Structure formats: structure tokens, C-alpha cells
Amino acid sequence: MNVSPRQLRMFLALSESLNFSKTAERLFMTQPALSKAIQDLETTLGLPLFERTTRSVRLTPGGARMATLARSIVGEFETGLQRMQSSAEREALQLSIACWPSLAYVVLPDVCAAMERRFRAPQVTVYDCANSACIQRLLDHQADFALASVAPSHPDLVYEELLRDRFVLLASGRWRKQVRPRMHLEELLALPLITLTDASTAMRYMSAAYLQRGIEYRPKMQVDQATTVAGLVKKDVGVAVLPYLGVVPILGMRGMRGMQMCEIVDGPLRSVGIVTRRMGNPTSVALAAMEEVRAITQQMMARHAGWIIPPSPGTVRQGEKPRR
Template sequence: MDVHLRELRYFVAVAEELHFSRAAERLFVSQPALSKQVRALERQLGLALFDRRARTVALTPAGAELLPRARDLLAGWDAAVRAARGAGAAVSLTVGLQTAVGRDLQRSVLQSFRERGWRITLRLSGWDDPTAGLATGATDVAFLWLPVASGDLAVRVLARERRWVATAAAHPMAARPEVDFADLRDEPFVALPGTAGPLRDFWLAVPQRAGREPVVGVEAVAADEALEAVAAGLGVVLLAEGNARLYPRPDVAYRPVRGLPPAELALAWRADDHRPEVAEFVAAFPAADPATGG
């Protein structure tokens, strides 16, 4: 019988939270998908792992017996992955990215660590994984846009930037030097997927809509995909000022938006990861001035 590590991670999250919705938020998956995977695990094992009641979830005796062993298996696998990554190099780190970072933030730092013999691997993640691999252990540190739902992460804000809007080049608002967010509220938006959690709401500017639901024209899981949708006239999308410069296109216009708080780009790592190489890597990036970007 082969059980996937993902199913064990799902089981452990539900067992620790004793609540399917909270576990789904922690894992950045939908609650129905999580329930389906746990049911599949129970069918494979031929055991009921949870006692599901109207408003509570409890471990069965079989679930309680499996929990510590599942934790050990996952911890052992994560340790094996870290050891494999470090083989042949003094230090090995995998860095997650959600979009191109640019802004002269990481190039010189990465180069200096590589010159010291560190093996730095870059791993690009879609917006459907707002932790860029940190939640699953696929990455050691990651450049992320805030907010991120997981309380298991520590972050250092590296940049605060005004939010801009991307429209099709022929869109009427492309003729304006600046756009009020109030004029964008009824526009169809290109949205991040639901698994992006609070990050989806941030880039839809939900808190600034005074209770009005955003109009979602289409969803996208990556910057290039979002901009293709914008160029095709399927919606507009908010983005950070620095990303407007990183993704120039003749068929897309970028304009600053009034009436929104700034976006925050951060370097994140697991709060319980106390390895000195992680601390050294994080310390190499200066934190943004709290007064910037307001």
C-alpha cells in the first residue's frame, strides 16, 4: 500500500487543528479538496481516522495512533530532502519566488553567497501557493507578497510600493496619468485563485470596496498569465509599481492608482527554522524603512 506524503500532511494538519476549515486555510487548499483527500486516505488504510460530528472533529483511536508516526515520517522526509540538497555543497538553500523580484534586491546577494560556495536554487511558484513552497518544505526562504495567512512564517519586509493598475492599451483609463480606485470598482478584474487566500483579496482591494463584491472576469496563477488576460480585454489587474516596470508590454498600459495602501514585498521563512544559514541569508537583505510607501 502506497500512501502519498501529501495525504499524510493533510491528515496531520486536520489532526492538529481538529477543524477541517482551519486545516484547509493552513494548507492553502479548499475545504472540499482537503476532506476528499482525507477520505481517500481512510479508504486506503481501511480505517476511520476521525470521528466527524455536527460541529466537532475528534481523532479515533486509530487516528491517535497514526498521528505521532505520521509526524515522524514527514519530519524524516523533510530532513532527507534537506540533506540531499546539501550534498556536495557547504550550504544549500532553495529560494522560492512568486514573480520576478528585480528591484536590485537579490542579484548581488545571491552572487555573493554563490561565490562563498553556497548552492542557491531558485524555484518559481504560482499564486496558487502563496507561501512559494515554504508550507510544504519545498523551499527554505521565499520572496512573497503580503499578506500571507500562515502564522507559521516569519517575514522581513523588503520594499513597500504604490499599487498600479494594468489595463489593455486601448482601455479608456489608459489615457489617464493616474486612476482613482473608485473608478475601478465596477471593472472586471483578473483575480488570483481562491487558494491564494488573503492575497487574492489584497490584489482585488476588497477592503477598499465598501462591502461591494468585486467583479472577477478570469483567474490567473502567474504574472504572464494575468497580463495575457489583461491584453485580451478580460479584465484589469492591480500590481506593485516595481512589477509594472518588470513586465513592459506594448499591449498593456500601467497607471498608478490613488486610494489604496501600498503593497509589501517580503522575504519569508518558517518561524521554527533556526538554521544559521537561513538567519545569515535573511540578514543579508536590509528591511524596508517603515515610513516608505504610505
């Protein structure tokens, strides 16, 4: 049976007014169009709903019973629409971000605070995990976007580079005497290096930098979390090799005074950016969050000039054409 909610609303409106011209005016339609809609409904139901004379319109006994049913159906439909609307509003306020833990520490608190100001009760989920896990979360549609690093040529993703950060050396205690403010990659080989595991971009960038020199990068220790690196450095187990953004949370921790941070002069520059899926449209909340990320990273580059570097001149940003 092909009966639309709109037809039922016309039928109910007419059953209350029992006047075609007034009902048509109320529904912003012509009287002939209303008459045709009612006739089509009667044909579909196989039942006369109204008795019409030149002077009056009234419901048939069957029409009266159908009006009771129609009222119930339309009521349930309206309730269902309201539930759907409420659910859609809640969904529209959902925001999921995949991000490196160190980057989450320095960027996402400000982003989340901005979302609270701009939207009513947004529901934010942050997956703070390694780079590869961030990308997988995005590909699995578990995140609206990722703050990570990925090859710009990835077939399913769009990468917008926001900044590049330098690699630095972090030393404490007796190892401070073994380092200088500016160090070279080859000088690091004589030190007990501590870095993150192979799942991190830090390890990938450093390995590639040494590989270009024909050297295998073999640190003394590898761990998953930068906070663990900090504890090991504090206890003089070795010296840390980390991107600058990975060091910022460590320097802010209690008990980390006295750390020596050194620039690795010829070290790699780690690319950091917004990663989105090539197919699909971000929600308004996700777009607003990405806008805040761009603003915050611009501020970071100003505050940490020299350590955090602007994007490569040839970077293609989302929505822009490649520069010629």
C-alpha cells in the first residue's frame, strides 16, 4: 500500500475542518489538488472516507475509523522523526580525533576548549596512539581526522602538512658533560641512545637519516611512551633522541629540571599534519576542530621558532592546487 504521511496529514486536516477550501488554504495548496489527493487515498484504501454534497462534507463511518488510525500512525511517525532528529543532533556533535600522545598533549587541550566554546556539549573522543595506529583508526572510520604523518601520495588519504619539527637530544646527569648545544648525527653514535619503538615516526625518520649515510641506526633502548624515555634519561640510563614536540611534554613534567636539550644540526625534520579520508565529507564539528588545529599550530610555530618549522614551500594543502 503506497500511502504517504503527507496524504494522511491532508486527510486528518480535512476530517477536522470538513471544509475543502479552508483545509486547502491551511495547507498552502489549491482545492483541486487537495480533492485529488483525497480521491487517490480513497482509491488506494478502497474505501470512501467522506460524503460530499453541495452544502456539506462529513466523514463516512469507515472514514471516522480510518481517522482514528491515521491519527495514531501520524503521531508515531512524528515521534519517530523527533527521536531521529535528536539522534542526528547528538551524532553531529560527535568528534573523534586520532593523534600522537605528544602532539595531543600540546595541541588538543586548546582544540577541545575551543569546541566547548563553539558548540553545545560536543562529545569528543581522542585516540592518542602511535602514528600507524592513528592512520588505521582513520581508515577504519573510527576517527574524523588524524594528526599524524603520512605519505602525501597515499591513495585513500589527503595529507595537509601543518609544520615540521626538529629532532633533539635530551640528556641529564653525567651525560650532560658528553653533549654540546649543537650535535651531529655521527656524534650520537658514541652515546647510549634511547628512542621510541619502530611503530613511531621518530624511529622511522632517524633510521632513514642514518640509512642515507650508509649507517644502521641501533639505539641502546626503545620504548613505547615518551614519559618512559624521560624517566630513563633522568636516571642517567642514556640520552634521548626525540622530535622537539615529543620533548615539550617531558620538559613540563615535575622533576625534569636540569635536563640538557641539544639541537641535532643535520637531523631530519619530522612532518606533522592533518590527515583526512579522500572520500567523504567531514562534519561541521570536525571542520571547526581542524580550523582550530591550524590556528593553534600557527601560534606554536611563533612561540617555538627555530624548533618548529613551517610547512615545506611545495606542500599541497587540502582544497588548494599544487604550486607551479
